[in-house]
Structure formats: C-alpha cells, structure tokens
Amino acid sequence: RQDVLVLTPWLAPIVWEGTFSREILNSQYLQRNLVTGLVTFAVEKYVQFVEGFMSSANKFFLAGHHVNFYLFTDSPEKIPHLQMAPENDLFVIPVQNHSRWQDVPRSHLDMLSWYIQRQFQHEVDYLFCLDANVQLLAHVGVEIIDALVATISSWQVTPQHQDNHEPPPATPGGQGDFHYTAGFYGGSVAEVYELTRACSEGMTKDRGNGDKAWWHLESHLNRYLLHHRPTRLLSPEYYWDTEL
Amino acid sequence: AMARRGKVHYLPYYLPCPEIFSMKLQYTEEKLIQLFPQLFYQQPRVLAPKRQDVLTVTPWLAPIVWEGTFDPEILDSAYRPLNLTIGVTAFAVGKYTRFVQRFLASAEQYFLRGYRVNYYIFTDSPSSVPRSPLRPGRTLVTVPIQRFSSWQEISMRRMEAISRHVAQLRRHHVQFLFCLDIDMVFHSPWGPETLGDTVAAIHPGYFDVPREQFPYERRSSSAAFIPQGEGDFYYGGAVFGGSVEKVYELTRMCHMTILADKANGIMAAWQEESHLNRHFLTHKPSKLLSPEYIWDDRKPKPPEIHLIRFSTVDKNYKEVR
Numbered sequence: 214r215q216d217v218l219v220l221t222p223w224l225a226p227i228v229w230e231g232t233f234s235r236e237i238l239n240s241q242y243l244q245r246n247l248v249t250g251l252v253t254f255a256v257e258k259y260v261q262f263v264e265g266f267m268s269s270a271n272k273f274f275l276a277g278h279h280v281n282f283y284l285f286t287d288s289p290e291k292i293p294h295l296q297m298a299p300e301n302d303l304f305v306i307p308v309q310n311h312s313r314w315q316d317v318p319r320s321h322l323d324m325l326s327w328y329i330q331r332q333f334q335h336e337v338d339y340l341f342c343l344d345a346n347v348q349l350l351a352h353v354g355v356e357i358i359d360a361l362v363a364t365i366s367s368w369q370v371t372p373q374h375q376d377n378h379e380p381p382p383a384t385p386g387g388q389g390d391f392h393y394t395a396g397f398y399g400g401s402v403a404e405v406y407e408l409t410r411a412c413s414e415g416m417t418k419d420r421g422n423g424d425k426a427w428w429h430l431e432s433h434l435n436r437y438l439l440h441h442r443p444t445r446l447l448s449p450e451y452y453w454d455t456e457l
Numbered sequence: 458a459m460a461r462r463g464k465v466h467y468l469p470y471y472l473p474c475p476e477i478f479s480m481k482l483q484y485t486e487e488k489l490i491q492l493f494p495q496l497f498y499q500q501p502r503v504l505a506p507k508r509q510d511v512l513t514v515t516p517w518l519a520p521i522v523w524e525g526t527f528d529p530e531i532l533d534s535a536y537r538p539l540n541l542t543i544g545v546t547a548f549a550v551g552k553y554t555r556f557v558q559r560f561l562a563s564a565e566q567y568f569l570r571g572y573r574v575n576y577y578i579f580t581d582s583p584s585s586v587p588r589s590p591l592r593p594g595r596t597l598v599t600v601p602i603q604r605f606s607s608w609q610e611i612s613m614r615r616m617e618a619i620s621r622h623v624a625q626l627r628r629h630h631v632q633f634l635f636c637l638d639i640d641m642v643f644h645s646p647w648g649p650e651t652l653g654d655t656v657a658a659i660h661p662g663y664f665d666v667p668r669e670q671f672p673y674e675r676r677s678s679s680a681a682f683i684p685q686g687e688g689d690f691y692y693g694g695a696v697f698g699g700s701v702e703k704v705y706e707l708t709r710m711c712h713m714t715i716l717a718d719k720a721n722g723i724m725a726a727w728q729e730e731s732h733l734n735r736h737f738l739t740h741k742p743s744k745l746l747s748p749e750y751i752w753d754d755r756k757p758k759p760p761e762i763h764l765i766r767f768s769t770v771d772k773n774y775k776e777v778r
Contacts, residue, residue, distance in 0.1 A: 215509045222528035223535065224650060224744070226518040234516035241517060241741070356518060442535070445518070 217448070221390065227365070227446040233356045242278065242355040249358065250281040250337035254321050255345040256308065260291050262345045267295045267303070273349035281337055285324060315428040322413040322430070326406055334402045341399030347452070359445035361400040361408070363393040363438050367449035393438055395431040397452040400444070411437050511747070511761050515689065521659070521745040524763040527650045533571075536649040542573040543652070544631040544701070546619050547639040549578055550604050550611050554585040556640045556770060565592055567643035567766070575631055578639075579618055612694075612728045613715050620708035623701060635698035636708075637767075645749075645766040653744030655699040655707065657737050661748040661756055663691035674731040679723050680714035681731040683738060692737055694730030696751040696767065699743070711736055 214231045221227060251274055255263045267282065274280060282303045286292060287310045297303050308324060311317050325342070333340060339358050399405055412433040419427035426432060507513070507525045514520055545564070549557050557578060568574065573594040578586050581604035591597060602618050605611050619636055633652050663671055671691040673683035698704060711732040718725060718732075725731035752768035 215506060218506045219514045220507070220520050220526050222526075223531050224520040224522065224527050226514050226520060228518065232514050232516075233518050237517045237741070 221442075221446060223442055225442065225444050225446055227448055228356050228451070229448040230450060235352075235354045235356060238355045238358075239277075242358060247338045247358070248279050248281065248336065249275055249339040249341065250283055250333055252283045252285070252325060252340060252342045253345045254285045254308075255292075256285070256287045256310070256317070259345045260286060260288050262347075264293050264295070265348050266345050269349040270343075271296070271298050271301060273352050275354060276352060278355065281333075283328070283333065285321070318428050318430045319413050319416045322409045322416070326409040326413065329402060329406045329409070334406070337402060339399065340402050340405045341397065342405070344396040344452075347396065353451060357399070357445070357447060357451070359400065359443075361404045361438075361441065361443045362398060362445045362447060363391075363434070363443040364397040364447040364452045365449050366392040366394040367453050368392070390439070390442070391446065393431075393435055393443075394452050395434050397447065398434065404441075408434075408437055408441070515741070515745060517741050519741065519743050519745055521747055522650050522750070523747040523761075524749060529646070529648055529650065532649045536652065537571065539632075540573075541633065541652075542575060542631050543569050544575045544577060544626070544634040546577045546579065546622070546634065546636045548602075548611070548615055548618070549580045549586065549639045550602065551581065553639055554580060554582060557585075558587050558589070559642050559770065560637075560639050561587070561589065561591075561597070563643035565595070567645060568647045569649065570646070572649070577622060579615075579622075609724060609728050613724075613732075616708045616712040616715060616729050616732070620705055620712055623705040623708065626701060631701055633698065634701050634704045635696070636704065638695035638769075640770050641695060641767055642770055643767050645764045647750065647766050651698070651744070651746055651750065653699060653742075655703045655737075655740065655742045656697060656744045656746060657690075657692040657733075657742040658696035658746040658751040659748050660691045660693035661751060661753045664748050665759075666691070671734075672726055672731075673734055674725040674727075676723065678721060679725050679731070680717040681725040681735040683735055688734075688738060689741070690745065692730075692734055692742075693751045694727065694733050695769075696746065697733060707733075707736055707740070710740075 214229050217227070217229055219227050219229060219232050226232070251270060253266065255266075263284065263286070267284070270282065276298075278300065280301045282297075282301060283306060284292070284303060285306045285308050287308050289305050289307045292305055295303060306324075306328065308320075311320055329340065341357070341362070398408075400408070412430065415433045415436065416427050419433075508523055511523055512521055513523060513526050520526070545568070547557075547560060561576065564574075564576070570592075574596075576591075576595070576597045577600050578597060579600045579602045580586055581602060583599040583601060586597075586599050588597065600618070600622055602614075605614060615636070623634065635651075635656075668688040668691075669685060671683075671688050673688060673691070674681040675685070676682060677684075697707070699707070711729060714732045714735065715725075715729065747762075749762055749764050749766050752762070752765045754765075754768045754771060758765065
C-alpha cells in the first residue's frame, strides 16, 4: 500500500487491507494456541442489534479460531436464540439498568474490569470490545491481535477532514497522534484491564472536577492511548461510521 | 564479512557437549511497561505515508526500519525511562582483533547513545583487545573462546558461544542483545528503533532480488535447507538481535541445526547465515532492519538508502583469514 501510512512514528503497524497475509498470521496465531474474547454491551434499546451483530460476528470475527463472545445485557430474556459456530462460545452476562444515562459508560468499564479479573483472564489471552450497533461486513482476522490495539476514527479519512482539519479536542492542548474510536479497541487481557481501570478512574476524577463531558468514553480512551501508545493500529476499515 | 569465497569443507563429526542442553535461562519473563511522557510534535497524517519507495511493513505486520519511518524522539522518550541495558556480542578471533578499536570507537559515537551498553568481545587473545575508555554506563567484557582452524568453523561456532554466554546472563544485566560482526563500523545513529523481540537485518546484496536468487542452502540434506519458492527476505548474518530470551532461543536452535549438519558431514553454503535464514523463515522476526543497518561499503549506494548506519570495513580477505 503506497497511498496510506502503514507504520506509526513509533513503529507500530497500521493494519490496512493489502498490508498483510492472513495466511502467515494465522499460522503464527495457531502456533501460540491463543484464545480471544469479544465483549459487547447490549443494554436498553441496543438489544435490538444483538441478532444482526452476533450473526455477522460469528461469521467474520476471527473465523475458524476459538472465540469467546461475552454479551453483557440488561434483558437476557430478549436475546434470541443464536446459532454459534462450533469453535465459538457465547456467554450472556446479565447487568443492571442505570437510572442516569451518564452513569452507563463508567459502569460498563467497571463491570468489564471486574469480569476480566474474575473470569476473562483465565479464559482468554486477548480481549476486544466492540459496539453492539455494528455489523461486520468482511473478515476481521488475527491481524488485529497485539498487546494494545486501537482503531483510527473514520472521520480522519473522510474527504472533508483530509487536510489538516482540527480534531475534536479529545486531548488537552491539541496533542495527539491519531483520533481513536471507542467503538473497537482491545489487546492482551492485562492491557485491556489497565485501560478500563484507567478510563474509569479518569471519569471519576473528571466528574469530581465538574467536567461536563466526564462520562465521554472516547475522550478518556484517547487520553489513555496518548500516554500508552498502541502497539498496533487498525485502519478505519475496521470500524466505519456510516453517518459520516 | 559479506562476500566470502572458498570451497565447502566437510568437517568431521563431533559429539555435542552435554552441558549445553541442560543450561537454562537464569530469569523469567517480565513485561516491560511503556509509559510515554508528553511530547509535542507534528501530527502524523493517515493518508500520507512517509516512505513510498520501499516496503515498511512485512506481510506478517513486522515493521521494516528505514530512515523516515520513525521519530527518534518519540522512541527515545519511550525507551529511556525503562533503564535498559543493551548487550552487544562481537567476535574478534585471530587477526580480527585489529578491527576492535574502530568498531568500539564508532559504537561509542553512534550505537544507542545515552543508553547503558555492555560490549561482549569474544576473543582468543584478550590482551589484544584495546581498552580505551568508554562513555559512562558502558562497559566492555572479554569472553575467552577457543580458536578453531578454519574461518568457517570460527564463524559457525559463534552461535554456540553466544547461546552459552547468554545462558549465564541475569535478567538485570541485559534486556536486549545484538550480535554483530566486528569487522564493521558505525557511521550514523543506531537507536532504540532497532529494539524488538526478534530483530533481523536485510542483507544489502539481496534486498532487490527475487527469492529464487537468494543464496539459501539448497541441498535438502542440510538442516538449513530452504526449497525454491519459499523465503521472505535474505537476512545478513552480520546483524541480528532481540530480547535476551529470544536471542538465546534463536542461537540455541541454530547451534542445533549446525550440529545436525555436522553429524551429516555437511556445511551450509553461507555457514551460520544459512542457518539463521532457515530459522527466520519459520520463526519470523518481529522487526526488520533495512540495509541501512547492515551495509557493504563496496556497493554503490542506491537512492533508497538515505543513510548508512553500519557498514563493512574494507579489508584484504586473504590476509586476514
């Protein structure tokens, strides 16, 4: 690929179609006998997306490899019967509703770190978090597997944003390499644990300071990734916001 | 140590020393935590690749380090706080001790400036190794080794010697290690952009050549055999490295395959370089260094090479071997 940046200034690869051979990567992944988990939150009206999400994820997310799908939901009874591929496992985890919508993101982070500590770390090596309101349209394979992985926000490559457009101030002072989306991120279980803890603490701190956007996960994610640079970046191909 | 002429010698079989197999590493895995302090610099542009003339990522997503692909400041800010010590092994046997002075002097100027470095000079005559003063945080240790009759034998025994030495290192001594040829000189900075789990360098003579022409070992009776149609790159034996654990693994495995060949009375086409290439085909490096890091001064510099960092010293091969 000669039209896009494939390496960050700190030498982390940026994954675009055409930069990798899934065959080679698959054999490396299999050599290491790894298990990956995918976390999704389907609460309140997001429950309607579960069927579409799960059927596409089952088909396209690390197809052929053992994946544990962890589905957090406040209405487990509304989850339809889902046909899982033989190598995959689905865990439906019931969660409580929150009266205030601002409390939701942080509670999700706290639940996630709780479950990582209690359960996930013993079951998987790598963990990814993906928004429920998406559908996978093509294979997302082992090219995503690395210690700390973030996805470049799709706004950075839309035509009107191409030339030196100011990013929304996700980080103070206009610092930042890339703007990452909170819709798809992950890494090793240890790294994801650190990330969720840090973001949750950041939210608590900002809320105490009276910051109006204290609950905004994407800001905290970007702030964290500024100081803990990802070891691999996924191009916007991996999380495309069709509203743009 | 780039181009070597000479017949292939079939060396007699010898029994491997049993102690190698029971040697274990003295330490266990440790995760390096990376924290990046605040830095202000130009934002990288997603649609503007830095180098369009060369491949900068392998098909298994390992970076290929070329000038322009990395920001030395960002990397320094990441690695300096980790208080690392980087080891360098180099072999100065027989007449090759004459290269030590220039190697060290240039390394002091260009190799991982500002970091703690331990030079391990493997030699049969420690007294011939010059002891010039080094910068703070840098030390030199001579490791005595036996001198063998032929330069090929000396070359191949390097894997054995390195793995034995690494097995004795403690984790707090050294975290990363580079194995370099001594008859070379640093000309430009060699920094933390080179650090990684397993690091190999692309041979300057073969970076623009189809794999059919790579001088892999092509005899199927050798343990270093790579059949036609296979191969990613041709890596040079003069530069390789990585984390101490991975270097131990790789030198040990190469030593095994070299022994297997010995038992079969065969010596690979380019000695341990052939075995190294065989190893890196199945255990792909996590980072590649462009030929900037392993240059041959006799070659004319192509436009893709913006900077020569480490290169051969011109020498009379007949005289030195």
